[in-house]
Amino acid sequence: MADLLPPAGAAGTLRLGDLTVNRLGFGAMRVAGPDIWGDPKDRSAMRRLLVCAFELGHTFFDTADSYGPNVSETIIAEALHPYPAGLVIGTKGGLVRPSRHRWDEDGRPEHLRRALDGSLKRLRLERVDLYQFHAPDPKVPFADSVGTLAELQRAGKIRHLGVSNVTVKQLDEARRIATIVSVQNEYNIGNRADDDVLAACTKAGIAFIPWFPLGAGRALGSAEVKRVAASLNATPAQVAIAWLLAHSPVMLPIPGTSSIAHLEENAAAAALQLSATDLAALA
Ligand SMILES: NC(=O)c1ccc[n+]([C@@H]2O[C@H](COP(=O)([O-])OP(=O)(O)OC[C@H]3O[C@@H](n4cnc5c(N)ncnc54)[C@H](OP(=O)(O)O)[C@@H]3O)[C@@H](O)[C@H]2O)c1
DSSP: OOOOOOGGGGGOEEEETTEEEESSOEEOGGGSSGGGBSOOSOHHHHHHHHHHHHHTTOOEEEOOTTTBTTHHHHHHHHHHOSOOTTOEEEEEESEEOSSTTOOEEOOOHHHHHHHHHHHHHHHTOSSEEEEEEOSOOTTSOHHHHHHHHHHHHHTTSEEEEEEESOOHHHHHHHHHHSOEEEEEEEOBTTBOTTHHHHHHHHHHTOEEEEESTTGGGGGGGOHHHHHHHHHHTOOHHHHHHHHHHHHOTTBOOOOBOSOHHHHHHHHHGGGOOOOHHHHHHHO
């Protein structure tokens, strides 16, 4: 009998609270227009991309109200609602887009309440499976923002809570307020500045969702990544993703793309095994 496991399922699964997702997720930021601002040039192509991402075995999709703003969440619902069993959508609130190149923090309780309601409406959900506080707001006590989300979780609008762009100290503070199932910080083979946060997540068994898992494309230019890729008959993107998956059992990469060819290439990385020699070369 043919193997029915879709490609992105080859890296195994990971728990987000009581939910189980395949360890290779999909970052849905790039279904919005250029600079993650406004509508994409071809909306129906982005809908097809999202359907294809699920069919390839990505069961965790990452989005945010600020992607567009409001565009990525809306297209996800257009493409996939009513959602297939097994699909877990993680969205985020706490950043606003007053103009094309601005991503401003807004962690005020009143903003987070409104932001969550907007996401629920666009995603056509009564409860978000994973709601992530997008970034601490220096103007608002972190505990006030996380406390508001904990309240909204108790009110039944959020199943699980995550945080993003946090330090170890902020993660510890959030965990004193609520159960945190995921952390989303920038991390990739070429940028390991948040090794301490990853170590804290690995120790606590909290999912670590690296954003810019391909360094927004920059991680693919490394000579070592290219050399290992050539030796395995793989691509640099596949090596960058396989390296993340091998790097920690709590790693949940969410490579982003607006291209079906790249989506297929990236999904196939879930099956790529790096040897001890490859990993040493990439260390
Ligand atoms: N929490 C946060 O603050 C935060 C910040 C940024 C992003 N994120 C999340 O992280 C996700 C991933 O980040 P990202 O999409 O910005 O960066 P990424 O996954 O590191 O890289 C995406 C870039 O690489 C290109 N790419 C993708 N696959 C490729 C391949 N196989 N070969 C060559 N190039 C390839 C894409 O272009 P093509 O479209 O041409 O494939 C795109 O320009 C986002 O979707 C979003 O959900 C979160």
